[in-house]
Amino acid sequence: MVVDRIGEIADGVYMLGHRAVPVFLVDGERPALFDAGLAFLGPVYARQIRKVLNDRQPGWCFLTHSHFDHCGAVAYLKSQFPEMQVVCSQKAANVFDRPHAISLIVDLNQFAAGMAVDFGVDPGNTTFESFSVELTAKEGDCFEISPDLTVQAMETPGHTWDFLSYFIPQLKLLVASEALGTPDETGYIVTDCLVDYDVHFRSMQRLSTLDIETLCLGHVYSCTGDDARRHVAESLVQSRRFRSMVERFLVAENGHIPAVMKQVKAVEWDGKSGIRQPEPAYVLNLEARINTVARKWQATRKNHEPNHQQRSSYGCT
DSSP: OEEOSSEEEETTEEEESOTTSOEEEEOSSSOEEEOOOOGGGHHHHHHHHHHHHTTOOOSEEEOSOOOHHHHTTHHHHHHHOTTOEEEEEHHHHHHHTOHHHHHHHHHHHHHHGGGHHHHTOOOTTOOOOOOOOOEEEOTTOEEEEETTEEEEEEEOOSSOTTOEEEEETTTTEEEOGGGSOEEOTTSOEEOOOSSOHHHHHHHHHHHHTSOOSEEEOSSSOEEEHHHHHHHHHHHHHHHHHHHHHHHHHHHHTTTOHHHHHHHHHHHHTTTOOSSOOOHHHHHHHHHHHHHHHHHHHHHHHHHHSOOHHHHHHHHTO
């Protein structure tokens, strides 16, 4: 099943907030939140968490990465649930210690608050604030939700260098966020390889080996059963298609990145309705995604070019 509504998506597993920028809650003795969305949605997340947990508090907040739309409400949620411990990778924790990064996250969350009306939410006055990280996680680290529920951290870079996915084997539940492709409302899957195409693809390959029943994505949808497994497989297929498309446009445009961006944007973004990234954010990310493919394409071309200097030297001997 493809889930596009807020609420329980599997037994004891909830997608909360707004489906454009959800957080996920897994209930247990120490309930676990995954990601913390946007700052202005903090009161919405907290209200819906309380509806599930009543007077109990989340024990954990596991962050997948340091992007503004995945950590925006951490400080607010910590103020509401003081027992909650924040977990992220060491690289993400380093980002949260940088004043420039914090300033950027503040600005981006303030900009995002302008979308509150589109979300049907009162923007209120909840803004991003810096927060403390109680624990850092690396590949293979495990955290207990209940004696029979364990969260396993997996290092899955490619969207960012600080990215962690989380797997709960007892539930066959994977919180992948943008470590896998992100579907839009037409079914098109966006390949989110912001820092390195090959690294992102290898991370997806790793995730494809897991036995999953519930898949929590970064935006718009979550999936269960066959649809969860299908999305993992289709993310790999679409990633190859995205690379081929970009390489085709690079050839046609003689490597001119702005022209390639215009071509890809016409396929992925222009004229589409429904929930989608604001255009400035989409364009910024698109340039990064195309550059990860362009670097690989340029290196391949260079390796296949004749070495004229070498030929000349041989001719002189």
